[in-house]
Amino acid sequence: MTSAAAPDSTAHPAMGGHASPQARAAAYDALREALAQHIPGERLIHDPLRTLAYGTDASFYRLVPQLVVRVHDEQELGHVLRECRVRKLPVTFRAAGTSLSGQALTDSVLIQLGGEWRGAQVLEQGSRICLQPGVIGARANQLLAPFGRKIGPDPASINSCMIGGIAANNASGMCCGTAHNSYRTVEDLRVILADGTCLDTASPESVQAFRASHGGLLAELERMAASVRADPELAERIRHKYRLKNTTGYSLNALVDYADGLEILKHLMIGSEGTLGFIASITYRTVIEEPHKAAALVYYPNIDAACRATMLLKTAPVAAVELMDRAALRSVEDAPGMPDVLRTLPEEAVALLVDVRGAHHQELEVRMTEVARVLEGIETCESWAFTQDAQRYALYWKIRKGLFPAVGAVRDLGTTVIIEDVAFPIERLAEGVGALTEVFQRHGYSQAILFGHALEGNLHFVFPQGFEREGEVARYQALMDDVAQLVGQEYGGSLKAEHGTGRNMAPYVELEWGKDAYALMWRIKEAFDPDNLLNPEVILTRNPRLHLENLKPLPAADPLVDRCIECGFCESVCPSKNLSLTPRQRIVIRREIARLAALEAPDDAQRDQLAVLRKEYAYQGMETCAGDGLCATQCPVGINTGDLIRGLRHEENAGADHPGKMKVAHWAGEHFIRVTSGMRGVLRLADGLHGVVGTRNMRRLSQAARKVSGDRVQQWTPSMPAAAARDYLKHLAQPLGRSAAPNGHVVYFPSCATRVFGVAADDRDPRSVTEMALALMDKAGFEVVLPKGVEALCCGMAFQSKGQFEAGDAKAAELAAALVEASDGGRLPIFCDTSPCLAQAQAYAGEHLEVSLTLVEPVQLVLDYLLPYLSITPLKARVAVHVTCSSVRMGLAERFVALARQCASEVVVPEEISCCGFAGDKGFSTPELNASALKGLKEVVADCDYGVSNSRTCEIGLSEHSGLSYQSILGLVDRASAPR
Known part of the structure; x- marks a missing residue:
C-alpha cells in the first residue's frame, strides 16, 4: 500500500522517534511542571493505575x-495545547471513550473531559440547541423532549456517548441516515485549534478576529475547494461517496458543498476525530421527534427478498429499517423474552425491523x-403486523440492539x-451481503x-477475534485486506459508514x-496541524500495519466480568466516575492485575507494577x-461490577491479613440488637455534643477525629439524624386508631436504618419513617403485623456489601x-420501608425459599395496596425526587x-444524578x-421546597x-391523602 507524502512524525519523542526513554520522561516531567502553573496537580494524572484505566476506550487497541x-x-485546554506544542508532544481528546475504532487512545497526553463540560442551552423553543462536548446524547434529547424535538444523530450508544464524540465521529444511527447527521445539522461550532486559538462561528467578533489572525488557513481551504470543483472527476467521486453513509477519512464533501473558508472549516471539523482541533461546543438544528410509534418484525426467506423489500421501503414513510441475518437472529434467540419463531426460521432467513412514526x-x-401496501406481494416466512404496544415495540428493538x-x-x-x-x-446490497x-x-x-x-446499505459485521495464538493476527489482516478490497474497490462503498476511521481503518483510507x-486529506491535516500533534495516527497514517499493533489483551480475571467488552456504557450512571474509577476501568485494572500475576517469569518492573496496582486498587477500585448495581442496567451483557468488588472484599476479609474481620461480622450478626442499640447511643452522643459545641x-x-484515626472514625455532617426514639416499637406494634382492619393486614418490616436513624434537625416532617408508614397504612384501613423479634432482624445487606457473605446470608x-411466619406462609403482603x-x-x-413471598417497598405499597382506599389532593409544593x-x-x-406527581403540584427529577453514592x-x-456523586444537585433543586426518596441513609x-x-x-x- 502506498501513501501520499505526509508530515514526518518520527521527530516526536512520544511517537517512538529517536529520543531515549530518559529524554521522553524528562519531556513529560517538564510538561507537568509547566501545566501545574495553571492546573491543580490532582488533575495532572500520571500514576500507572489511572493512566491505564483512563486511557482505555471501547476499541480492541x-x-x-x-x-x-x-x-x-x-483556558486550561489552551494552556495544555500550547505547552505540548512547545515540546512537540502529541495530544488526544477524550469524551466518553465509547469509540470502537481506537480514535480516543494515545501513548502521549490524553485530555479528559469531566463534568465541567456539560453545558446545554435550548434555543428558539427547541429548534436549536447549543451543547458542550461532555453532554451525553440522551441528555440532549431529554432537554428537547418538552418541545417535541431531538438532535439528528441517534447512535445506539446514545445513552452513554457524549456530544463531543458524536460530532467528532459524525456518528449517525438507526433513524438518522445521511440527512440528519452532525454534518447536515450543525449550525455553529466553537473550536480550539492546535495553536490554542478559539473560534466561535456564531460570534461575528470572533469570526472577524479569526479572519484577521488565520486568514491563511481559510484561504488554503478555499483554494482546496476551488481545486476540487475544477476537477470534475474528483468532485463527482466525492459526491458519489456521500450518497452513502461515509466516515472514512475527512469530510471531503465540505469542499464541494461550500466555497467560504469558514463554512468549510466548520464542516471539516465534523468527523475529524480530534485530529484538526477541539470542539468546545456545537449548535445543532434539531429535528422533530414524532411521539407515536409502531414497529413490525418481518421475516423473509432470504437476503434477496429482504433487499427487494428494502428498496421498496426507501420511498415509503418509514423511520428506520434494520436488517438482521440468520446468524444475528440465532445469537439472541435463546435470550429471555425472545419470540419463539426465532428458533424455527430457515437457515437463509433474514429479518427486517420496520419502524414507523407519526405526529398523531x-x-x-x-x-x-x-x-403494508408497499410490501404486499413479497414472500415472507410468516404473516406479520405492526405493533403499537410499548412492551412489544421495545422487545423488537431489544432484539436489534442486543446483537453486538x-x-x-x-x-x-x-x-x-x-x-x-x-x-x-x-x-x-443483496449482492454485497453475499460477497x-x-x-x-x-x-x-x-x-x-x-x-x-x-x-442506507449500512451493514455492521461482528465477530470474536483472538490475537494471542500464532497466525491469528495474519488471519485478521487477510480478512481486513479482502474486506477493504471488496467494499472500497469492487463495490465503491464505504469502509467506515458511521463509527469513524480511527486506527483500525486508517491504513485503508487511500x-x-x-x-x-x-x-x-494530508493537505487538510497539514493546514490545521502542521506539527501533526493532534491525535496522530488516527484517520491518516503512513504505517500500513497500524491496525495490527498495540492490540488490547483481555485475559481472564473473574467469571463475573470476563464477558466485559469494555464498551463503557456503564460509566454514565456510576457514582464514582468523577472521583476514582468506573465499572469499565475497575475491570480493566483487574484484568491487568490478573495478566501480571499470571506471568511465569516476571521481571522487576512487572513485579513492581503489580504491587503498585494492587495497592492503589484498594482505594480506587x-x-x-x-x-x-446500576452499571448492570446499562451493560449490554448485564455485568454488575459491584459483584466483582464485593467478591474482592470477601477475599480480603478472609485473608490472613485481616483475621478478625469475619469474627466481628459474625458477632455483630448474632448480637444485632446490641449493635443497633449502640449505634443509637452514638447518635445520641453526637447529637448532644453538637448541641454544646455548635455545627x-x-x-x-x-x-x-477522622484524620487521627486514619479515616476509621465516621464522618459527621449537619444532616445527621438524631437517634430513633427508644419507644418507637410501642406505637409500631399498635394500630393508630382502628381496632379492626377493614382492608386487610400488611406485614411491616422496618429496616435497621429506620430503626436506628430518626429525624434530623432540619427535616420538614417531624415524624420518623415508621410513624409516617403507620399513619398511612392506618388511614387506608390496613392493620400492621410485625415479624417476631423484629429488633434483631436485618436483610444482610450491611454485611454483604462489605464482602462478609456468611454473616450476610445468616x-x-x-x-x-x-x-x-409473619405472612402466614406468604398469604399476606410484606412491606419494607427502605x-x-x-x-x-x-x-x-x-x-432460597420454596414459598413465594410478596415483598413491596414504599412506592409499591402505596400504588398496589393503599391508593384504592385513599383520596389524593396534590400539595402546592415543588418537590425534588430521588429514585434509589x-x-x-x-x-x-x-x-x-x-x-x-400525583401528590405534588411540581416535581423535579435531576436527570444527571443517578446513584447518590451514600451506599x-x-x-x-x-x-x-x-x-x-451529588455534585451539581444543589443547583438543580434550588427552587424546590423539599425532597423525597425511599432510603433513610440516601436521604x-x-x-x-x-x-x-x-x-x-x-x-x-x-400529607396529600385522606381516607376515601
Whole structure:
C-alpha cells in the first residue's frame, strides 16, 4: 500500500522517534511542571493505575498515556495545547471513550473531559440547541423532549456517548441516515485549534478576529475547494461517496458543498476525530421527534427478498429499517423474552425491523397502511403486523440492539469482539451481503453476524477475534485486506459508514479514496496541524500495519466480568466516575492485575507494577465502589461490577491479613440488637455534643477525629439524624386508631436504618419513617403485623456489601424465616420501608425459599395496596425526587415519579444524578464518594421546597448536598391523602 507524502512524525519523542526513554520522561516531567502553573496537580494524572484505566476506550487497541489532564475550561485546554506544542508532544481528546475504532487512545497526553463540560442551552423553543462536548446524547434529547424535538444523530450508544464524540465521529444511527447527521445539522461550532486559538462561528467578533489572525488557513481551504470543483472527476467521486453513509477519512464533501473558508472549516471539523482541533461546543438544528410509534418484525426467506423489500421501503414513510441475518437472529434467540419463531426460521432467513412514526395517531395509521401496501406481494416466512404496544415495540428493538453484546457474551476467554461497519450502494446490497459472507467463510470467521441500517446499505459485521495464538493476527489482516478490497474497490462503498476511521481503518483510507483524494486529506491535516500533534495516527497514517499493533489483551480475571467488552456504557450512571474509577476501568485494572500475576517469569518492573496496582486498587477500585448495581442496567451483557468488588472484599476479609474481620461480622450478626442499640447511643452522643459545641466546631472535631484515626472514625455532617426514639416499637406494634382492619393486614418490616436513624434537625416532617408508614397504612384501613423479634432482624445487606457473605446470608435467612411466619406462609403482603433492603430480601427469598413471598417497598405499597382506599389532593409544593438505585433496578423509576406527581403540584427529577453514592454507610466512611456523586444537585433543586426518596441513609446524603430536607415519599403521600 502506498501513501501520499505526509508530515514526518518520527521527530516526536512520544511517537517512538529517536529520543531515549530518559529524554521522553524528562519531556513529560517538564510538561507537568509547566501545566501545574495553571492546573491543580490532582488533575495532572500520571500514576500507572489511572493512566491505564483512563486511557482505555471501547476499541480492541491499547495505548497507555504518559499524562492524563482533566481540563475544566477552554483556558486550561489552551494552556495544555500550547505547552505540548512547545515540546512537540502529541495530544488526544477524550469524551466518553465509547469509540470502537481506537480514535480516543494515545501513548502521549490524553485530555479528559469531566463534568465541567456539560453545558446545554435550548434555543428558539427547541429548534436549536447549543451543547458542550461532555453532554451525553440522551441528555440532549431529554432537554428537547418538552418541545417535541431531538438532535439528528441517534447512535445506539446514545445513552452513554457524549456530544463531543458524536460530532467528532459524525456518528449517525438507526433513524438518522445521511440527512440528519452532525454534518447536515450543525449550525455553529466553537473550536480550539492546535495553536490554542478559539473560534466561535456564531460570534461575528470572533469570526472577524479569526479572519484577521488565520486568514491563511481559510484561504488554503478555499483554494482546496476551488481545486476540487475544477476537477470534475474528483468532485463527482466525492459526491458519489456521500450518497452513502461515509466516515472514512475527512469530510471531503465540505469542499464541494461550500466555497467560504469558514463554512468549510466548520464542516471539516465534523468527523475529524480530534485530529484538526477541539470542539468546545456545537449548535445543532434539531429535528422533530414524532411521539407515536409502531414497529413490525418481518421475516423473509432470504437476503434477496429482504433487499427487494428494502428498496421498496426507501420511498415509503418509514423511520428506520434494520436488517438482521440468520446468524444475528440465532445469537439472541435463546435470550429471555425472545419470540419463539426465532428458533424455527430457515437457515437463509433474514429479518427486517420496520419502524414507523407519526405526529398523531391518525398519521401513524395512514403510514402503517401505506407500508403494508408497499410490501404486499413479497414472500415472507410468516404473516406479520405492526405493533403499537410499548412492551412489544421495545422487545423488537431489544432484539436489534442486543446483537453486538450477544456475540461478546459468548466469545472465548482471551478474545475480543470486533465490530466494523461498511456501506454498500443500496442497489447492490443483496449482492454485497453475499460477497461479504463469502469472505468471512473463506477466512474461517463462521461466527460472524451481519446486521445494520438497511435503508442506507449500512451493514455492521461482528465477530470474536483472538490475537494471542500464532497466525491469528495474519488471519485478521487477510480478512481486513479482502474486506477493504471488496467494499472500497469492487463495490465503491464505504469502509467506515458511521463509527469513524480511527486506527483500525486508517491504513485503508487511500485504498478507498484513491491517491488524489488521499493527498488532499494530508493537505487538510497539514493546514490545521502542521506539527501533526493532534491525535496522530488516527484517520491518516503512513504505517500500513497500524491496525495490527498495540492490540488490547483481555485475559481472564473473574467469571463475573470476563464477558466485559469494555464498551463503557456503564460509566454514565456510576457514582464514582468523577472521583476514582468506573465499572469499565475497575475491570480493566483487574484484568491487568490478573495478566501480571499470571506471568511465569516476571521481571522487576512487572513485579513492581503489580504491587503498585494492587495497592492503589484498594482505594480506587474497592473502597470507592458504591456497589449499587446500576452499571448492570446499562451493560449490554448485564455485568454488575459491584459483584466483582464485593467478591474482592470477601477475599480480603478472609485473608490472613485481616483475621478478625469475619469474627466481628459474625458477632455483630448474632448480637444485632446490641449493635443497633449502640449505634443509637452514638447518635445520641453526637447529637448532644453538637448541641454544646455548635455545627462549625462539630464538623472540625469530626474531621480531626477522622484524620487521627486514619479515616476509621465516621464522618459527621449537619444532616445527621438524631437517634430513633427508644419507644418507637410501642406505637409500631399498635394500630393508630382502628381496632379492626377493614382492608386487610400488611406485614411491616422496618429496616435497621429506620430503626436506628430518626429525624434530623432540619427535616420538614417531624415524624420518623415508621410513624409516617403507620399513619398511612392506618388511614387506608390496613392493620400492621410485625415479624417476631423484629429488633434483631436485618436483610444482610450491611454485611454483604462489605464482602462478609456468611454473616450476610445468616441474617438474610433469619429474616426470610421470620417473614414466612409473619405472612402466614406468604398469604399476606410484606412491606419494607427502605427500598435497598427490600430488594436484598426479595433477591434472597427468590433464590432460597420454596414459598413465594410478596415483598413491596414504599412506592409499591402505596400504588398496589393503599391508593384504592385513599383520596389524593396534590400539595402546592415543588418537590425534588430521588429514585434509589434499587428502585431503578426493580423497574420502579417511572412509577416512583408518577406517584410523586400525583401528590405534588411540581416535581423535579435531576436527570444527571443517578446513584447518590451514600451506599449504606459509605456516606460516613467515604464521604467524598457521596459528595462527588451529588455534585451539581444543589443547583438543580434550588427552587424546590423539599425532597423525597425511599432510603433513610440516601436521604441523609441528599439532604447534606442539596440544602433541602429529604425524607421518605411516604410522608408526602400521607400529607396529600385522606381516607376515601
